[in-house]
Amino acid sequence: MKPTLLIVDDDEEIRTQMKWALTRDYEIVQAGDRAGALEAARTARPAVVLLDLGLPPHPNSPDEGLATLTELLAADPQTKVVIISGQGEKSNALRAVGAGAYDFLGKPVEMEELKLLLKRCFHVALLEREYREIQQKILGESFDGILGGSTRMQATFEAIRKVATVDAPVLILGESGTGKEMTARSIHQRSARRNGPFVAINCSAIPESLMESELFGHEKGAFTGAHAQRKGRIESAHGGTLFLDEIGEIPPPIQVKLLRFLQERVIERVGGRQEISVDTRVLAATHVDLKKGMATGSFREDLFYRLAVVQIVLPPLRERENDIVLLANAFLQQSAKETSKNGLAFSPEATRAILRHAWPGNVRELQNRVRRAVIMGGTKRLTAQDLELEAAAPNGSTLKEAREALEREMLQQSLRRHAGKITAAANELGISRPTFYELMDKLGIQKPEKPE
Numbered sequence: 001m002k003p004t005l006l007i008v009d010d011d012e013e014i015r016t017q018m019k020w021a022l023t024r025d026y027e028i029v030q031a032g033d034r035a036g037a038l039e040a041a042r043t044a045r046p047a048v049v050l051l052d053l054g055l056p057p058h059p060n061s062p063d064e065g066l067a068t069l070t071e072l073l074a075a076d077p078q079t080k081v082v083i084i085s086g087q088g089e090k091s092n093a094l095r096a097v098g099a100g101a102y103d104f105l106g107k108p109v110e111m112e113e114l115k116l117l118l119k120r121c122f123h124v125a126l127l128e129r130e131y132r133e134i135q136q137k138i139l140g141e142s143f144d145g146i147l148g149g150s151t152r153m154q155a156t157f158e159a160i161r162k163v164a165t166v167d168a169p170v171l172i173l174g175e176s177g178t179g180k181e182m183t184a185r186s187i188h189q190r191s192a193r194r195n196g197p198f199v200a201i202n203c204s205a206i207p208e209s210l211m212e213s214e215l216f217g218h219e220k221g222a223f224t225g226a227h228a229q230r231k232g233r234i235e236s237a238h239g240g241t242l243f244l245d246e247i248g249e250i251p252p253p254i255q256v257k258l259l260r261f262l263q264e265r266v267i268e269r270v271g272g273r274q275e276i277s278v279d280t281r282v283l284a285a286t287h288v289d290l291k292k293g294m295a296t297g298s299f300r301e302d303l304f305y306r307l308a309v310v311q312i313v314l315p316p317l318r319e320r321e322n323d324i325v326l327l328a329n330a331f332l333q334q335s336a337k338e339t340s341k342n343g344l345a346f347s348p349e350a351t352r353a354i355l356r357h358a359w360p361g362n363v364r365e366l367q368n369r370v371r372r373a374v375i376m377g378g379t380k381r382l383t384a385q386d387l388e389l390e391a392a393a394p395n396g397s398t399l400k401e402a403r404e405a406l407e408r409e410m411l412q413q414s415l416r417r418h419a420g421k422i423t424a425a426a427n428e429l430g431i432s433r434p435t436f437y438e439l440m441d442k443l444g445i446q447k448p449e450k451p452e
């Protein structure tokens with residue numbers, strides 16, 4: 001099947017000429033104005049669009065063409081739009097590239113040049129689609145809801161698989177929001193105890209005075225306010241898994257009792273004298289360095305070695321390669337579905353800002369920012385501002401980097417347009433040949449294979 005190309009030009013003669021020249025390789029769809037272009041894009045879903053900027057009702061200004069470009073990209077940010085610009089309209093074409101157009105060609109259009117450019121556009125569009133499909137597949141096959149295609153997360157999944165089947169305690173380490181509780185749930189789900197209870201307790205959320213009775217339970221009258229006998233969390237986890245989150249927050253007297261439970265598998269309720277055996281697997285997690293606690297005496301070494309028979313370390317989000325953008329997109333899709341905002345996507349500048357941010361709150365922070373942006377932001381494109389992130393300078397953080405990125409882009413595009421001919425490219429950009437060579441050198445652009 002031939003790929004679909006949409007040609008948007010108000011001059012029917014030009015459209016017909018192009019159609020004749022390109023119909024062998026592409027399924028051609030045509031439109032003469034903005035409304036027609038959007039309708040054709042919606043129904044035919046072309047990967048590439050050729051767009052003349054001068055469209056009715058303002059054929060002599062680029063405004064209608066630029067508005068069409070913006071709306072085409074808002075409807076499908078993946079579309080590759082190639083601008084056809086008249087003589088002396090380079091600044092408009094550059095504006096269009098700034099607004100997200102993929103490339104531009106000057107009039108009169110040279111058919112061979114156009115064919116080459118289209119071939120490249122469709123090739124890039126195809127590669128991008130394949131990449132997205134692979135990533136989608138990786139994300140689709142999430143590990144008990146834990147998303148991650150990075151090598152670090154794949155290694156984590158492997159570790160979970162291995163520890164799930166043995167009954168040993170596991171200590172899960174990782175910064176806040178890295179998915180420690182999700183990991184604990186996954187271990188439980190994959191273990192022989194999956195039909196038993198999963199009891200999670202956040203040790204940092206319980207006041208010290210209540211912690212002992214919360215964990216071990218109490219007998220009636222054990223202390224003021226103990227009106228009835230109450231089972232503790234450990235006992236409730238009988239037959240299943242007990243997850244002790246923020247284990248570093250447990251005060252030393254309770255650490256002793258916990259150690260005894262881990263050694264002897266029996267507990268005593270507060271105020272009780274009877275030993276109760278409890279069969280539960282213990283998983284613990286912390287975002288603090290327990291070794292420091294051991295050095296200062298706030299965390300017992302013997303308890304640490306009991307809990308840390310096996311350790312799983314969750315990497316911070318910033319170390320998970322491509323996962324950041326994948327997770328951001330997955331959360332975007334989830335939230336967009338919940339709020340019925342179909343076709344919502346990040347702007348390129350938002351994606352750059354996502355990549356630049358250090359994510360101290362890890363996956364939880366990412367999830368929260370994306371959710372908030374989906375609710376508060378527009379209906380088509382989410383900006384860095386919607387995410388409450390600092391907008392990044394284009395392709396770099398400093399003015400120098402941004403300038404160099406733009407220069408590199410312009411030189412490369414010009415070289416492509418002139419099939420590697422340096423004199424022509426230098427002429428187009430209004431610089432001398434030696435300056436062109438100097439810039440190529442400075443910006444690390446490879447010399448064309450067959451220099452003139």
Ligand SMILES: Nc1ncnc2c1ncn2[C@@H]1O[C@H](COP(=O)(O)OP(=O)(O)OP(=O)(O)O)[C@@H](O)[C@H]1O
Nearest residue numbers: 145146147148175176177178179180181182363364
């Ligand atoms: N890899 C992931 N894929 C999808 N969602 C994730 C992933 N990691 C974390 N989350 C989500 O991020 C949030 C935080 O995860 P979780 O509570 O497991 O982290 P945590 O490390 O236990 O956090 P804390 O240290 O603050 O207790 C949850 O809403 C969870 O669903």
